[in-house]
């Protein structure tokens with residue numbers, strides 16, 4: 052990752068979105084197609100959030116995590132991943148069990164790297180998982196968006212005490228303001244797997260579940276062999292979830308190995 056003092060020139064720029072003082076664009080930089088986030092405001096909180104996101108992305112390096120190519124005080128430059136998000140794939144149709152398990156396994160591989168680096172993502176959801184070439188496979192996963200992440204290496208946590216996150220995908224303890232517990236990410240991967248299989252997340256009224264006023268979970272989707280993994284990841288109590296991303300990935304791989312012979316005949 053290169054750290055520049057001066058703004059980099061991006062050619063053939065096309066704006067994709069502008070939100071919270073940050074503009075996302077696709078363009079060309081040094082001969083490759085890039086996805087650029089540009090900070091448009093001098094507002095202190097947005098500036099801090101932007102620096103935080105860049106600082107966390109800069110410390111990661113894994114084939115299933117989108118790499119930060121370059122950073123200036125107002126730009127974050129990533130390679131443009133063609134193919135769209137996992138959300139777009141799910142919207143077209145829920146995934147067959149094999150594809151869902153492989154995508155979730157890929158996400159967990161990326162998450163294992165984050166956790167080994169002392170980073171908790173805190174916003175895992177299909178919108179933040181790109182699929183290279185639009186393929187619903189583990190090796191096509193590219194994890195993005197460290198805007199809400201927590202890093203043990205950073206002395207201060209800019210999101211400390213907040214309830215930041217996306218209610219459908221947020222673990223109950225994260226909703227209560229607990230930051231930096233890797234098991235919160237495992238809950239989110241459980242919801243993501245549920246969403247892949249069912250086409251929607253488990254709780255229609257996610258806030259009601261988070262505050263503890265109901266337990267109305269939609270029926271577990273997919274083959275019954277997957278249900279123990281879903282059930283374990285979606286536990287309200289983090290202690291009752293898999294202890295690590297590696298443990299959850301091993302359980303998914305074992306499940307897929309039992310299903311694969313039958314799936315081959317589908």
Ligand SMILES: Nc1ncnc2c1ncn2[C@@H]1O[C@H](COP(=O)(O)OP(=O)(O)OP(=O)(O)O)[C@@H](O)[C@H]1O
Pocket residue numbers: 068070075086117129130131132133135136178179181195196197198
């Ligand atoms: N490297 C990339 N290549 C291609 N598309 C990307 C890339 N990074 C992000 N995107 C697209 O841009 C969207 C927003 O990016 P990101 O999640 O990093 O920002 P955000 O802060 O969540 O913004 P928003 O709130 O608008 O979703 C993603 O959901 C995805 O569609």
Ligand SMILES: [Mg+2]
Pocket residue numbers: 178179196
């Ligand atoms: Mg996002």
